[in-house]
Amino acid sequence: MRILFKNIKELIQIRESGISFVSGSDMSILPNIKNAFLLVEDGLISDFGTMDACPDTKAEQVIDVTGQMMMPTWCDSHTHIVYAGNRESEFVDKIKGLTYQEIANKGGGILNSAKKLQKLSEADLYEESKVRLEAVIAMGTGAVEIKSGYGLTVESELKMLSVIKQLKKNYDLPIKATFLGAHAVPKAYVNDKEGYMQLIINEMIPLISEANLADYIDVFCETGYFSVEDTQRIMQAGKAHGLESKIHVNQFNSIGGVQIAVAHKALSVDHLEEMTDADIESLKNTKTMPVALPGCSFFLSIPYTPGRKMIDDGLPLALATDYNPGSSPSGNMNFVVSAACIKMKLTPEEAINAATINGAYAMGLENQVGSITRGKLANLIVTKPINSYGFIPYSFGETQIDKVYIKGQQIN
């Protein structure tokens, strides 16, 4: 099946040869072609160029997108889309001035979501989660990572990962599953964190790896949750079972988690709202992708990741939604890109690179998605008629997406 898109006003994020990610000053370069064509064959990008070089090829479908732009779909490398119910009551507590930690201490937070999820059947959890997945695809996300971590028992963590497995099977976009058993210490282990560590290391990880239910392992490395030493032990146990790490770190405190994640060659370190100069220094010249989650900063009214400084210091940066019921109940990558520009002072070029190619890298998907490159998946956004791609982050809270294609199939 061949689809030819023609008269594309601007084809954004073209990369002739596959690159893994962009860093520092290269993040301000967003290669594009004006007045372009794009050819899709059997779900893959097979060719692109200027309209005067448009091949005289027989395509089953020819789509004239005069006045509209095209770009790769967003790559959302950090979500918790599989969860049960919501936490609007905590939202009101937050409005009244309680902090994230205070809400957790009075029985809210991650343990509140765990209680809801433990009671829900796998079938119902799937139904709730698929609604969110479909919504984010319609908002332009074409590759996504989903974490467990609201189960916190062997049975419920497996339930979450099985739901992710079903989503992988039933939806055509790339989905990566991350095991986050170390998200919070469950109530049953409140006086025995070591017991829960043993459960994660000796039972959960081997079971999950045996059943091939996870691609990555994660830890919430934070004061009051899991220490740097705990994080190191879990990363080591994950690695022994073939699971590379992606770590929640520096959300509220800088406690040395970035350094330990880098030392263990983590694929990504995520959150980073509190960064010291030493944290930034330790990320230089490494393969670990820093991931900022501006939706979480917005929702919790906490600092934004110092993305401007990190890029100026030569680092790469990825952007993701952190879609979850407690700290970021939105999976809208368009808003994330706007917030990165408005609050973190990224330029539109930097934010789009961060939300496409760098996000793809943070999921190990840089060879499949994240740029308009021959051979990559035809996961594509067609914008509404707009004057420039800068209008996408500028018009925050609005959608400039007209259509989304996943492997060349129009989904909305």
Ligand SMILES: N=CN[C@@H](CCC(=O)O)C(=O)O
């Ligand atoms: N901080 C840890 N985990 C999630 C929030 C989880 C929750 O509050 O339910 C996050 O990434 O922000």
Ligand SMILES: [Zn+2]
């Ligand atoms: Zn998260």
